[in-house]
Amino acid sequence: MQLEPIADSNLEQASLAILNPHLYGLDDAHLVKFESVLLHQNAANAFAKMREAAQRQGIDIAICSAYRSFDKQLSIWNAKATGNRPLLDKQHQPLHFESLSAQQIIDSILIWSALPGASRHHWGTDIDVYDPSKINRDGLQLVAAEYQANGPCHALYQWLLQHAHQFGFYFPFQQGKSGVSTEEWHLSYFPVASHYTEAFLCADLFKVFEYANFELKSPVMARLDELVNHYVKFVASVPI
Template sequence: MQFTQAQLTGLNNTHLFELYPNHCVHIKAVSAVQSLQKASKQAGFDLRLASSFRSFNRQQIIWNNKASGKQTCFNRNEEKLNIAELSAFELADSICFFSAIPGTSRHHWGTDFDIFDANAYQAGQSPALTQSEYLTDGPNYPLYTWLQEKAAEFDFIFPFTSDKNGVSPEPWHISFLPVSHQASSQFSKDHLSHLLNDQAILLSDVILKNIDYFYPKYIGQYHV
């Protein structure tokens, strides 16, 4: 299928189906999500979606809050940064390690999900989506281990398994490959250039000036 530019960048949601309240997924991923959840229950887990589709506006708020100092930024060792000590380039580079540039998030496609095991939490609790929760002895480690063996059977992959000197590893992030592959193959550096020129994204001038650094490091190498 072909994605429109607006669908690729989270500015349009006509490709989505509301699977659960506040959780929309790509219409071609609905059955796969349900099948994976059913299989998880049979294995003793309760796989839930902590995050599914995320709009451009939502990603824009996250990014701009970090760029303006309204939300904490961290370095690669998860230590709090004093952004006043950083150049604009260093700040943009630091934010990209944990948060996608608005319009470039895989969550815009409705194919990518942050998942957790609801059985591992008390009622009303939700995961913080940190590495420790998914590593050995973490509450989601058994689910993560199971998914490493079973995800491919349902056409899911882990797109961020190592930082590759780019995005932070995300053991909670799975992607429905048959559709995300189509989206990623259609996204290009030109899409990012248009966004940076047309949308109110803080630090856009820095990223645009250095697009041949930011695009391959944080976007291009993760295309599947």
């Protein structure tokens, strides 16, 4: 299929056009350095306490992904939108890129990856976690099998189901309660993220997109209200 040409984005202008650029990955001034990642200060403090509690019970927790900028999410999106990075269905099976229409590509990307500007990883409240004592970071795929029975991160996942809420974390992507597919590795710091979810505005994301350029921009913008409602606003509102 013919893809749109990509021009340079003017994200500095985009950040000036909206009230809360940090919600869309355009500003990280609200974050602090926590080991090798950037996090919201409250989320970093809560994670440190949660990790200590888990270690006392023989569970190791490490972060493999935290804050991502708009540009980083844009690179993920463009790689998938051009077929340079594989598209997977909900069962983690590969899809045949060349057979998909533009709208089918958009829907396929959104099974596992957010729109640039619409990722919870922009906020510094959300993290992907794994058990480094059971699997090497380089071998981690972030697929359900790694967190289910007999998977290397199964004990970690079971511990988090029981205890994460005690530290303010929860799983925002739950079966039937979110537009995004279930992610057993994705935790969100609810006390801050819940407010960010409410403050996120489709109109502001539209303004950002007016300055940004990315693959499949036109068909995305034509559906933006629908996509924001389903993939940003439709998330689990309470812990499991």
